[in-house]
Amino acid sequence: MNGLVLGGTYALLGIGLTLIFGLMNVVNFAHGEFYTLGAYAAFATLAGLGGGFVAAVLGAIVCGALLGGLTERVLLRPLRGESIDTTMLVMIGVWIAMQNAELLVWGGVAKSIPHPFPTEPLVLGPVAIAPLRLFVMALAAGLIAASYLLIHRTKLGRAMRATFQDAETAALMGVKIARIHTVTFAFGSGLAAAAGALLGPVFLAYPSMGDLAALKAFSVVILGGLGNLPGATLGGLLLGIAEELGAGYVSSGYRDAVGFVIIIVVLLFRPSGLFARQERIG
Amino acid sequence: MSAPDGPALLTLEDVHAAYGPVAALAGLDLAVRPGELVCLIGANGAGKSSTLRAISGLLRAGRGRIVFDGREIGGLEPAEILRAGIAHCPEGRRVFPHLTVDENLAMGAYVRRDRRAVTDDLERVCEHFPILAERRRQMAGTLSGGEQQMLAIARALMARPRLMLFDEPSLGLAPTVVETTFGIIADIRRRGTTVLMVEQNAYLALRMADRGYVMETGRIVLEGPAAELLANDHVRRAYLGG
Numbered sequence: 001m002n003g004l005v006l007g008g009t010y011a012l013l014g015i016g017l018t019l020i021f022g023l024m025n026v027v028n029f030a031h032g033e034f035y036t037l038g039a040y041a042a043f044a045t046l047a048g049l050g051g052g053f054v055a056a057v058l059g060a061i062v063c064g065a066l067l068g069g070l071t072e073r074v075l076l077r078p079l080r081g082e083s084i085d086t087t088m089l090v091m092i093g094v095w096i097a098m099q100n101a102e103l104l105v106w107g108g109v110a111k112s113i114p115h116p117f118p119t120e121p122l123v124l125g126p127v128a129i130a131p132l133r134l135f136v137m138a139l140a141a142g143l144i145a146a147s148y149l150l151i152h153r154t155k156l157g158r159a160m161r162a163t164f165q166d167a168e169t170a171a172l173m174g175v176k177i178a179r180i181h182t183v184t185f186a187f188g189s190g191l192a193a194a195a196g197a198l199l200g201p202v203f204l205a206y207p208s209m210g211d212l213a214a215l216k217a218f219s220v221v222i223l224g225g226l227g228n229l230p231g232a233t234l235g236g237l238l239l240g241i242a243e244e245l246g247a248g249y250v251s252s253g254y255r256d257a258v259g260f261v262i263i264i265v266v267l268l269f270r271p272s273g274l275f276a277r278q279e280r281i282g
Numbered sequence: 283m284s285a286p287d288g289p290a291l292l293t294l295e296d297v298h299a300a301y302g303p304v305a306a307l308a309g310l311d312l313a314v315r316p317g318e319l320v321c322l323i324g325a326n327g328a329g330k331s332s333t334l335r336a337i338s339g340l341l342r343a344g345r346g347r348i349v350f351d352g353r354e355i356g357g358l359e360p361a362e363i364l365r366a367g368i369a370h371c372p373e374g375r376r377v378f379p380h381l382t383v384d385e386n387l388a389m390g391a392y393v394r395r396d397r398r399a400v401t402d403d404l405e406r407v408c409e410h411f412p413i414l415a416e417r418r419r420q421m422a423g424t425l426s427g428g429e430q431q432m433l434a435i436a437r438a439l440m441a442r443p444r445l446m447l448f449d450e451p452s453l454g455l456a457p458t459v460v461e462t463t464f465g466i467i468a469d470i471r472r473r474g475t476t477v478l479m480v481e482q483n484a485y486l487a488l489r490m491a492d493r494g495y496v497m498e499t500g501r502i503v504l505e506g507p508a509a510e511l512l513a514n515d516h517v518r519r520a521y522l523g524g
């Protein structure tokens with residue numbers, strides 16, 4: 001059960017990262033910082049403004065998407081056509097800058113994010129789960145479903161998929177590629193922020209929390225195959241469950257190691273990802 | 283077929299364009315009048331595709347003028363050029379392989395806002411191309427080459443263009459499918475859409491066209507009524523294999 005809680009948020013992180021990579025060919029090292037941003041946005045909403053949990057998650061998505069869109073528009077758009085190394089370096093710069101900004105604003109002390117749920121676990125037959133975690137799981141599932149609807153059922157999503165498959169021909173159809181890039185980056189960053197807002201109250205919020213999250217996101221993307229949306233979803237769930245099992249059966253100290261063992265095994269035997277198919281982004 | 287007279291729908295004047303240091307167009311002049319079917323022939327690398335790409339805004343012209351329907355379109359975004367009424371059916375078909383047939387057709391109408399008319403057009407196009415109608419939910423990448431060509435043409439039609447650019451529509455297709463494709467292009471023109479077509483198969487193209495242009499290294503070296511070009515010695519030797 002806890003595996004699914006983690007897995008759902010890992011999937012959100014992974015979907016965001018894989019979209020950005022698949023569509024824009026940008027390795028987004030700052031992805032984890034949008035996760036951190038989301039956690040602090042949730043903290044501000046819940047502790048500062050006294051809003052509800054859903055409002056906190058929505059607020060985090062809006063913050064993440066706005067800052068993500070701005071980052072793309074200001075830093076990445078002028079670099080379109082540059083090599084993947086150049087944009088990677090820029091994103092490493094953004095990572096460092098954002099993390100220090102967070103340190104400056106919020107201080108280095110970890111914050112516990114208040115949430116409105118009772119701490120008594122709910123007992124459903126053989127499983128007991130904290131109401132907060134149940135809620136996190138439900139919201140993560142809802143956001144994953146919303147992402148799929150956006151990508152597969154809207155005109156914007158169709159244009160995103162077309163751009164991914166053949167950007168030049170998409171331009172010929174009248175798609176403004178630059179705008180698609182901005183929207184994709186905003187969308188991916190919004191999802192990362194949502195993940196931060198969801199997991200923040202489960203754990204703690206601190207400025208470097210995004211580093212581990214970014215590692216998890218990269219693991220999920222590698223598991224699922226670059227640019228593969230269902231792959232990222234399944235990869236996220238798988239990683240969450242594997243970590244939980246590893247922590248339960250081996251030792252909780254090895255929680256984070258479990259994921260990386262899986263990655264190494266996957267890379268050795270299925271280098272293009274567990275769920276590699278022809279189709280990507282979609 | 284005779285060429286209609288009157289002012290040109292599309293004019294290119296002294297157009298230059300390059301890919302970085304590689305010059306592709308070097309002073310190109312060309313005109314297409316309303317209702318005409320004009321074909322552009324030339325050897326590999328002559329700049330035929332680049333000409334069409336410059337018209338549809340994919341390749342920015344560094345110098346010269348491109349005028350469509352009295353309006354300068356050089357330097358506009360592809361989206362605006364499409365909205366002005368020029369659709370480009372690219373070389374190699376370029377259907378979106380992991381979108382369904384329906385989604386590909388919807389992409390053709392991406393710039394249109396008249397939703398109801400788009401839905402009507404979708405039905406009409408499917409009536410017109412029964413092969414596509416049977417495969418609307420199928421991924422375009424699973425279609426045969428001929429079917430993909432039909433889809434590429436139908437997708438371009440979804441924009442309701444006044445001028446259609448075709449880049450080597452016969453490329454890689456079986457002879458019977460080539461015939462079907464050319465039949466469809468003739469039909470499109472008969473219904474009032476002006477056509478500018480690039481073709482390797484110079485004989486078939488010139489037989490169908492009103493006028494033709496011959497291109498070499500980025501400029502026009504010969505032009506005239508299609509029948510005259512078919513009879514021209516240089517054209518016969520260089521492009522008709524006789």
Ligand SMILES: Nc1ncnc2c1ncn2[C@@H]1O[C@H](COP(=O)(O)OP(=O)(O)OP(=O)(O)O)[C@@H](O)[C@H]1O
Binds near residue numbers: 301326328329330333
């Ligand atoms: N993307 C590109 N980058 C660099 N050079 C290019 C590119 N596309 C075309 N060229 C060059 O521009 C010139 C014109 O190419 P273009 O594709 O327009 O020729 P074409 O007449 O369509 O040839 P083909 O019959 O082979 O399709 C050629 O010298 C070609 O090498």
Ligand SMILES: [Mg+2]
Binds near residue numbers: 330331332449
């Ligand atoms: Mg060509």
